[in-house]
Amino acid sequence: MDFAFTAEEQAFRAEIRQFLHAHPPEQFAHEGMDAGYGSGAHSHAFMRALGARGWLSMCWPRAYGGQERPFMYKLVLLEELATAGAPFGPLGGVDQVSDSIIRYGSDALKRDLLPGVARGDITFWQGFSEPNSGSDLLSLQTTAVHDGDDYVLNGHKIWNSHAGIGSYGLVIARTNPEAPRHKGLSMFVVQNGTPGLNPRPIRSMTGAVYHYEVFLDHVRVPKEYLLGTEDEGFMQVLKGLDTDRFWGRFYKAPALRRVLDQLVDYANTTTRRGQLLAHDPVIRRQLASMATDIEVLRMLFYRNGWLIQEGLPTPYESALNKVLADETGQTLTALGMELLGLYGPLKEGSRWAKLHGYIQHLYQTTMGHTIAGGTSEVLRSTVATRGLGLPRESRGRS
């Protein structure tokens, strides 16, 4: 065991810090809500700045314009960006989709999309869930029918993050209605602006828009934009969801640590009932306990990342770690709200708001985290069955 970073990795870390110092994250315009995962707001400008550094394609094969940097560089980049509170919301999705395109995509997809992805011009949204297909994804009803050189998609997707401001959607649809539920699904890359594709914003409890629902009414997608193998989309989705749980949560530990540091500052400088909050033994213990939980989270995600890097199986790790990440986030933000007291609910922009009114926003977003990408309940069962070998609960249908 060796938990050190190599000299090269440390040099890269320093390079990122230098970049963030020269380009403070708050200077970048953003157009989509910070969903609280730790990756900040959706900012095309920031994505382009990352693209200009070559960091969006740094791990790609050279044949596609990449630099073939080791996997660990991605983790270092995400950790540094989250620590700085940078607006890199779309990065995780962009990285995963481009990996899939490199692995399974047609020449047309590679040619049309990868250069734009590398520049930071292209972002993606996921079109998996449907109004009647939440945790039971296999019940989805959106269809894709082969027609000449195209597929024609019809259906209704929902909970599509930033779908209205992204460039392309990754949409799963049923290509073979006769096949069993887990077969006959396929994955498509659908460009925003395609006739018949209509994203509508869903305002979240935070008051801002993160999710959309997307209506697909005879949306024509060129057959080269089928990603992977026809009718085999579900396995891809499963794998995609699993990697999403890792990539969508890896930066949560550093992001929570950033929040914790802000709460520590607040406790150190705020007097209540004649004593510093930092001198209240209960608060001291709660904050120290959170620091510990965040450190546990960091180690579990690094181990998870190491397993992926080594090509070792991760039957349950991403599910387990996602549950832990999201529940730790809920606990920390609830503690933050308690610490701020009556100031906690004040929104950003109020002259009395503490910590920029960010804690209340974050607190609200964490309500979505334990639901999105697999509820904590579904994932605990995944851990129990795939990780511990417990028998599956009998289901209504299979």
Add this chain to the structure above:
Amino acid sequence: MDFRLTDTQELLTHTARSLFQQHCPTTLVQQLALDARGFPDDLWRQCAALGWPGLLVPAALDGSDGTLLDVVLLVEEMGRACFPGPYIQSAVVATSLVLMLGSPAQQALLLPGMARGERLATLALTEESADFTPEAITMQADVGGMLQGSKLFVKDAHVADWLFVVVRGNGGFNVVRVARDQAGVTLWPLEVMSGEKLFEVAFDHVQVSAEALIGSPGMSWEALTPVLQRGALARSAEMVGCAQYVLDTCVAYAKVREQSGRPIGAFQAIQHHCADLLRNVEGSRYILYNAAWRMQTGLACAADVAMAKAHISEACLAVARKGHQILGAISYCEEHPLHIFHKRIQAAGLDFGAPSMHLETVAQAIGLVPLR
């Protein structure tokens, strides 16, 4: 970043697991818990033959040149079997004390016997205040003076050849080596629920000579800290092993125990409990390895050790308690082994500092202004 065990470590854990599976059944553990002496003579000899008491000791002193992570991995296996005995006290804590503070002559005198498992030593630190902080030490003895007073919760004192007694003296702290059978030393057993062998050790007019001192006279508390940190890490490793046993036992049971026509492991409530056990075991394991790695590498590790001990104590105790819930009524019986693991976790969680003490270290490390 590399989470892989070395080949030597793989061999070590494999050897330990099979040895304990074969020779340390839970029935033996329970029997020794109820026995006044409770020392696993045969097993200890086997561990000694494998060089384990000398893992931290250099080969030149009859040790086996291991690393702290080797020790952590071994102790984890010991925890998995609830191995009773003085390994942590003697081979980790007392050995580290001599290694870190002892003169070359003292090391040559004490360590070979300890490394071979023929000599045992234990730390006599805590007093009536039952705390591991410097304020908790009130016994006072300068060089040339006398030890007078009592130490409490001294583990394995009855089988120890030497007690390393920590007292105030010479303007700081003195560590005095006292032979257990020396005149003026009296042991009173403290019966505890874990069956660990704890003692009140009373000292009456015990001379403190300059030669009996390990380390310099009037040391700072900070000189002792790394020794206590190793104790905390070893006890943490033991808890992780115990919790792994609880998890394995619960999962195995949930697969075969049927109620309402199906294995209880098919019920979501049980599945989710088991998932939480796994979360607690894995989270504990990697925060432990990281802290041990930092200490072994010579990096700043006070906060990491504190986080590990605080977290693991709470997480593994939660595993034990939930384990009873999953296993149901049978686990409430003395005959069922769960309680011995639960009690060991309980004991280890308090040893070398309860969570509250370690969380205060963490509180300062994350920048909360000090209380005083």
